[in-house]
Amino acid sequence: MNGLIAYFQNCLEIVSNLITSLGVVTVALNIRKFRNDVDAHRKQDEQILIQNSINFLRKFAEQIIPEAKRKQK
Incomplete structure (x- = not known):
C-alpha cells in the first residue's frame, strides 16, 4: 500500500x-x-504620424503656397 501511495505521489510530482x-x-x-x-x-x-505630416506638407505645397502666390500678385 505504501508503495502505491509513493508511486502516485511521484507521478503527481512529475506532472506538477x-x-x-x-x-x-x-x-x-x-x-x-x-x-x-x-x-x-x-x-x-x-x-x-509620418503620413499625416506628408499629407499636411502636400496640402501646403499644392494649395496654400499657390494661393499665397496668387494673392501677392
Whole structure:
C-alpha cells in the first residue's frame, strides 16, 4: 500500500514539475509577444504620424503656397 501511495505521489510530482515548466515557458512567450505587439503598435503610430505630416506638407505645397502666390500678385 505504501508503495502505491509513493508511486502516485511521484507521478503527481512529475506532472506538477511539467506543468510548472510549461507555465514558465508560456509566461515567457507571452511577455515576448506583448513586447513585439508594443513595438508593432509604436511603429504603426509613427507611420501614421509620418503620413499625416506628408499629407499636411502636400496640402501646403499644392494649395496654400499657390494661393499665397496668387494673392501677392
